[in-house]
Structure formats: C-alpha cells, structure tokens
Amino acid sequence: MNLPFAEWLPRQRWYAGRTRRLTTVTAAAINSLRTDLDLLLLDAHYDDGGTERYQVLVLWSDTERTDLPDLAGIGTVRGRVAYDALYDPEAARHLLELCAAQATRGEVGFSVEPGVELPVEAPPRLTGVEQSNTSVVFGDEAILKVFRRVNTGINPDIELNRILGNAGNRHVARLLAAFETTWDDVPCPLGMVTAFAAGAAEGWALATAAATRRYAHAGEGDFTDASFRLGQAVSSVHTALAAELGTASGVFAVDSALARLDSACAQVPELSAYQPTIADIFKSVAGQSIVVQRVHGDLHLGQVLRTPSSWLVIDFEGEPGAPLEERRRSDSPLRDVAGMLRSYEYAAFQPLVGRGEQDFAAALDWSGQCRAAFCDGYADVAGFDPRQAGPVLAAYELDKAVYETAYEARYRTDWLPIPLRSIATLTGTAPPS
Ligand code: ATP
Ligand code: MG
Numbered sequence: 001m002n003l004p005f006a007e008w009l010p011r012q013r014w015y016a017g018r019t020r021r022l023t024t025v026t027a028a029a030i031n032s033l034r035t036d037l038d039l040l041l042l043d044a045h046y047d048d049g050g051t052e053r054y055q056v057l058v059l060w061s062d063t064e065r066t067d068l069p070d071l072a073g074i075g076t077v078r079g080r081v082a083y084d085a086l087y088d089p090e091a092a093r094h095l096l097e098l099c100a101a102q103a104t105r106g107e108v109g110f111s112v113e114p115g116v117e118l119p120v121e122a123p124p125r126l127t128g129v130e131q132s133n134t135s136v137v138f139g140d141e142a143i144l145k146v147f148r149r150v151n152t153g154i155n156p157d158i159e160l161n162r163i164l165g166n167a168g169n170r171h172v173a174r175l176l177a178a179f180e181t182t183w184d185d186v187p188c189p190l191g192m193v194t195a196f197a198a199g200a201a202e203g204w205a206l207a208t209a210a211a212t213r214r215y216a217h218a219g220e221g222d223f224t225d226a227s228f229r230l231g232q233a234v235s236s237v238h239t240a241l242a243a244e245l246g247t248a249s250g251v252f253a254v255d256s257a258l259a260r261l262d263s264a265c266a267q268v269p270e271l272s273a274y275q276p277t278i279a280d281i282f283k284s285v286a287g288q289s290i291v292v293q294r295v296h297g298d299l300h301l302g303q304v305l306r307t308p309s310s311w312l313v314i315d316f317e318g319e320p321g322a323p324l325e326e327r328r329r330s331d332s333p334l335r336d337v338a339g340m341l342r343s344y345e346y347a348a349f350q351p352l353v354g355r356g357e358q359d360f361a362a363a364l365d366w367s368g369q370c371r372a373a374f375c376d377g378y379a380d381v382a383g384f385d386p387r388q389a390g391p392v393l394a395a396y397e398l399d400k401a402v403y404e405t406a407y408e409a410r411y412r413t414d415w416l417p418i419p420l421r422s423i424a425t426l427t428g429t430a431p432p433s
Contacts, residue, residue, distance in 0.1 A: 004074060004075030004076070004077065004082070005025040005042055005056070005074065005075075006022060006024065006025045007075075008073075008074045008075065009022070009025060009042070009044060009054065010022060011071065012071075012148075013130050013131065014054075014131065014132050014133060014134065014148040014149070015044075015054075016052060016149060016320070016321055017044055017046060017052060020046040020047070020048060020050070021046060021047040021048075022044055022045070022046060022047075023045050023046060023047050024045045025042050025043065025044050025045070026042070026043050026045065027040055027041070027042055027043075028041040028042065028043045028053060028183075029041040029106075029107060029181065030106075031105055031106030031107055031108045031181070032105065032106055033057075033094065033095075033098065033105045033106075033108070034094060036059060036060045036061070037057065037058070037059055037060070037085055037091055037094060038057070038058045038060070039055070039057050039058075039105070039106070039108055039190070040055070040056045040057070040058055041053055041054070041055055041150065041181070041183075042054045042055075042056055052149060053149065053150050053151070053183075054148055054149060054150070055146060055147060055148055055149075055150050055190055055191075056074075056084065057084065057085035057086055057091065057095075057146065058074065058082050058083070058084070058085060059082070059083045059084070059085035059088050059091045060080045060081070060082060060083075061080065061081045061083060062079075062080060062081075063081070064081055065081070065083060065088075068083055068087050068088065069087060071084070071087075072084045072087035072088075086126060086134050086136060086146060087126060089123065089124040089125070092124040092126070092136040092144065093120065093124050093138075095110075095136075095144060095146075095179070095191070096118050096119075096120050096124075096138060096142070096144060096177075096193065097118075097120050098110040098179070099111065099112050099118055099176075099177035099178075099179060099193060100112055100117075100118040100120055100177075107181045107182060108179060108180070108181045108190065109179065109180060109181070110177070110178075110179040111177060111178055111179065112176065112177045113162070113175055113176055113177060113178075116176045116177065118142065118176060118177060118193065119138045119139055119141035119142050120138075122138040122139025122140075122141050122142070123138070123139055124136050124137070124138050125137050127143070132148065132149075132317075132320045133145050133146060133147050133148050133317075133320075134146045134148060137196055138196070139196075140196055140198035141195070141196055141198075142176055142193050142194070142195060142196050143173075143193065143194055143195075143196045144191060144192075144193045145157070145191055145192050145193075145194070146190070146191040147189065147190055147191055147192075147317075147320075148320070149320045149321065150183075150188055150189070150190060151188065151323060151324050152183045152184070152186040152187065152188045152324065153186070153187070153188075153189075153323070153324030153325055153328075154187075154189070154324060154328060155189035155192070155317065155324060156294075156297075156316050156317060156318055156324070156327050156328050157192060157315065157316045157317040158175065158178050158189055158192045159316075159328070160172075160241070160294065160296075160316040161173060161174070161175040161192070161194060161316060162175045163241075163244050163245065164237060164240055164241070164244075167240050167243070167244050169236060169237060169240045170236075170310055171233040171234075171236050171237050171310060171311060171312055171313050172237065172312060172313055172314075173194035173195050173196070173197060173312055173314060174194060174195040175192065175193075175194055176193040176194060176195060177192070177193035178191065178192045178193070179191050179192075197305050197307045197312055198307075199307065199308055200305035200306060200307045200312065201305065201306050202301075202302060202304075202305060202306075203230065203301035203302065203303075203304035203305065203306060203311070203343075204300070204301040204302040204343070204347065206223070206226065206301075206306060207223055207226075207301050207343075207344070207347035207370070208347050208350060208351055210222070210223040210226075210347075210366075211223070211347055211348050211351055211363065211366050211367075212351045214362060214366050215351065215352070215359045215362055215363075218362070221366065222369075223366070223369075223370050223373075224369050224370060224372075224373035225373070226306065227344075227369075227370040227371075227373035227374040227377065228373045228374070228376055228377035228380075229310070229311055229377060230304060230306075230311045230340070230374055230377060231340075231373065231374040231375060231376060231377025231378035231379075231380070231381075232311075232377040232378070232380055232381045233304070233310065233311035233312075233313060233377075234296075234299065234304075234311075234313065234336060234337070234340065234374075234378060235377065235378040235379075235380070235381035235382040236381050237296070237313050238293070238295065238333040238336070238382065239381060239382055241293055241294045241295065242293045245293065245294045246293065247291050247292065247293040248291075248292050248293070248330060249289050249290075249291065249292070250289070250290055250291070250292035250330065250331075250332070251286065251287065251288065251289065251290060252282070252285045252286065252288065252290060252332070252392060252395055252396070254282050254283060254285070254286045257282045257395065257398075257399045257402075258279060258282055260399065260402055260403060260406075261275060261278055261279060261282070261402050263406065264402045264403065264405055264406040267406050267409050267410065268405045268406060268409045268416070270405075270416070270420055271402070271405050271420070271423070273429075274423050274424070274427050274429060277427040277428075277429065278398050278402065278423070278427060281391065281394060281395055281398060281426075281427070282395055282398070282399075284391055284395075285391050285392050285395045288392060290332050290334070290389075290392060291332065291333075292330040292331055292332055293330055293331075293333065294328070294330055295330070295331050295332070295333055295335055295336050296313060296316055296336045296339075297316075297318040297319075297327065297331065297335065297336070298315070298317075298318055298319060298339065299313070299335075299336040299339040299340055299343075300339050300340065300342070300343035300346075301340070301343040301344070301346075301347055302343075303315045332392070332396065333382075333386075334386060334389055334392060334393050334396045335396050337374075337375070337378065337386045337393065337396070338393060338396035338397040338399075338400050339400060340374055341371050341374070341375075341393075341397055342397060342400045342401060342404070342419075342422070344367045344370045344371050344374070345367050345418065345421075345422050346418055347367070347370075348363040348364070348366050348367035348370075349363050349367075349417075349418045349421070350415065350418065353414050353415055353417075353418075354414060375387050394426055397422070397426055398423065398426050398427070401419040401422045401423050401426065402419075402423070404418070404419035405419045405420060405423070
C-alpha cells in the first residue's frame with residue numbers, strides 16, 4: 001500500500017522532523033481495529049539515516065467527508081479516502097470501547113484499570129491539536145491521549161499516574177485505561193485514558209492573567225495563595241513518588257549541564273559572556289551528594305491544572321523525543337522545583353514582551369512573591385525548603401535557563417530576553433541592556 005503520508009505528516013503539529021529532510025514514510029505495522037479503521041505505525045526516514053516512529057489512526061471512507069477539517073484529510077488510496085480518525089467522534093469512541101472490552105486487535109492490546117467503568121456513552125470532542133500528542137475528551141469524564149511518537153519501554157505518563165493514583169495521591173488524574181503494542185517483542189505503549197478534571201484551568205493561563213492584572217492595577221493579580229497550594233501539590237507528588245519508588249544518593253549531572261551550555265553558547269552569542277560564571281557554578285556543586293528519585297522531569301505552569309478543589313500535576317511523559325529509559329531516570333526533585341521557578345519568571349515577563357521596561361520592577365516583584373510562596377508551600381509538605389539547597393537549586397535553574405535561551409533563539413527570538421535576564425540575576429551579573 002503506497003500511502004500518501006509524506007505530505008500529510010510534516011503538516012501535523014506533533015511532527016518532530018521539521019529540521020530534517022524526510023525521504024520516505026513506510027508502514028511498520030498496520031493493525032485493523034474495525035473494517036474502516038486501522039492503527040498504523042509509520043516510520044519516517046530522514047536523509048541523515050535516522051528514523052522516527054509515529055502512530056496514526058486511519059479512518060477509511062468511500063466518499064469525501066465534508067464534516068472533517070482539511071487537516072484530517074490524509075489522501076486517497078485505491079478509491080478510498082483516508083482521514084485522521086481522531087477527528088471523527090465515533091472512531092474515537094471506538095477506541096474507548098476497545099479499552100472497556102479489554103480487546104486485542106492485530107498486535108494491539110487494550111486494557112482498563114481494575115474496577116473502572118469507562119464513559120463509552122459520553123460525547124467525544126478533540127481538544128486543541130497544538131500538542132505533542134492528540135487528546136480526545138469524553139463528556140466531562142475522561143481524556144484519551146494518543147501518543148504520536150512511539151518508543152519501546154515503560155511510558156512514564158502511564159506508569160506514574162498509575163502509581164500515584166493507587167497510592168491515593170489527589171494531585172494527579174486517575175489512570176483509567178491504556179493500550180499498547182509490541183515492537184521487536186518489547187512492549188510499546190500507544191495511549192492512555194485518565195479521569196478528566198472538569199472545570200480545570202491551566203496554571204500558565206491563570207498565572208499570566210494574574211501578572212497582567214498586576215501591571216494594570218497595582219493592588220491586584222495576587223497569585224501567592226495559588227502558588228502556595230501549588231507548592232504543596234508538587235511536594236505531595238514528590239513525597240509520594242519517593243515513598244512508592246524509593247530514593248538514592250546522586251550528584252548534579254555536571255558533564256551534561258556543561259555540554260548543554262556549550263551547545264547553547266554556540267547558538268546564542270549573547271550567552272557567551274556568562275559562560276565562565278555559569279560553568280563555575282555547575283562545577284562548584286559537582287561532588288555534592290544530593291537525593292535523587294523519580295520526578296516529573298518537565299514541570300512548568302503549563303503542566304499543572306487548577307480544579308475547583310486542588311492542583312493537578314499532568315503530563316509525566318518527559319521529552320517525547322528521548323528514549324523512554326532516559327525519561328524514567330531518577331533526578332533531584334529540585335529539577336522540578338527549578339522548572340516551576342523558571343516558569344514564574346516566564347509568566348511574569350511574557351506579558352511584557354514587545355513592551356517597554358516600565359513594568360519590569362512589578363514583574364520581578366510579582367514573580368519573586370510567587371516563587372517564595374511556591375517554596376513555602378513545598379516546604380510545608382516536604383519539611384524541606386528547596387531554597388536551603390542554595391547553589392544546587394541555582395545550578396538547576398541555570399541549566400534550565402540555558403536550555404531556554406537556545407530554544408528561544410531558535411523559535412521565539414522576542415522571548416530570548418526572558419531567560420537572559422534570569423541568567424544575569426542568577427550569575428550576579430548586570431542584565432543585558
Ligand atoms: P504537550 O504538548 O504539552 O506535551 P501533551 O500532548 O503531552 O502536551 P497533555 O499536556 O497531557 O498533552 O494534555 C494536553 C492538554 O489537555 C493539557 O494542557 C490540558 O489542558 C488538557 N488535559 C490533560 N489532562 C487533563 C485532565 N486530566 N483533565 C483536564 N484536562 C486535561
Ligand atoms: Mg507532553
């Protein structure tokens with residue numbers, strides 16, 4: 001079957017090969033889920049010799065489907081039209097039904113968590129497609145996340161949601177179901193269903209709205225109560241992960257931080273002035289013993305949801321491009337704390353991008369208050385104040401800010417001053433003019 005994916009794949013938000021040259025797309029597996037529905041694993045081959053494996057659910061139709069958006073249309077094969085099935089509510093519902101039935105279709109096994117009744121009658125709707133994966137919400141009850149880039153191993157999003165949910169932690173969405181296949185006889189996770197937090201708002205939207213209100217009206221936009229509770233939630237998740245999966249003694253990974261620094265300096269000329277000081281800070285914590293455990297790994301305000309009753313931590317998948325084993329590696333909880341602290345700086349300064357500097361003092365003040373409240377909340381549950389980690393926490397923050405400079409230089413140059421300003425503060429140097 002010669003499928004027309006080579007043009008369709010690169011148009012998808014979750015396609016990660018934009019900086020490479022795609023040569024061919026081949027089907028590694030075709031699993032029939034229903035007569036008109038296939039689950040495909042596609043290998044994208046690049047001219048540098050590398051490949052990436054993607055999951056696409058294909059809905060076949062004898063006629064053009066005018067009710068589906070253009071982006072859903074993959075192309076025509078032997079008179080039948082192929083669509084991305086996740087845009088079709090009934091096809092999405094069928095995936096939930098297969099989970100409920102614990103079905104096996106081709107090489108794909110669907111399962112439901114013990115005691116769970118899936119909301120197969122609830123109306124499905126596709127959420128925004130601007131994500132690394134594709135998610136479909138069923139009523140107000142469940143959210144199905146279909147992984148787009150697939151890898152063998154244990155998926156940390158499924159793994160940690162299951163463990164934290166079973167441990168009774170109330171700051172994660174409960175895992176309801178999952179599906180997987182095998183690749184060279186090794187399990188290869190394909191998707192998961194979790195409880196949907198109805199009425200939840202994203203931390204990033206809440207925080208940037210609060211900061212913006214602060215700049216408009218000096219007495220408003222307080223986000224410290226919310227940040228205190230968020231600190232408690234993150235701390236509770238860390239404490240539960242330590243209790244369930246254990247801790248060990250480790251060190252700050254100086255060599256990889258230095259390598260990231262070198263590579264960022266090569267891409268961001270403005271960073272070079274700070275390089276020696278940053279490198280010294282990394283080296284100063286080199287031999288220090290720190291506690292490591294399973295953590296979130298990519299925590300920021302976009303990965304937390306505020307429900308009417310609590311904060312939820314979501315998306316434990318880590319970096320989708322990295323091998324699963326790497327994504328499951330233990331690290332210091334300070335990695336997550338630093339991610340949140342960096343995110344407060346972003347939430348404070350992002351609303352000011354492209355504007356003058358007149359609100360900079362207010363932004364520093366707002367983010368300083370939120371960061372302090374977050375650490376207070378964290379200490380309240382963990383009995384350990386992350387600020388006591390001093391230089392180690394600064395090293396994690398710097399490592400993240402260095403990564404951010406490379407990202408911004410590449411994708412959003414007008415945001416580049418945000419991490420550069422933080423780096424100036426963290427290294428005790430004058431901010432760039
Ligand atoms: P990213 O591109 O950020 O990595 P992703 O594809 O891995 O995203 P998630 O971050 O897990 O997907 O979820 C995408 C969005 O769906 C979230 O930002 C959130 O708005 C919503 N969402 C996810 N899980 C839930 C949930 N349990 N309840 C309510 N909304 C949720
Ligand atoms: Mg993600």
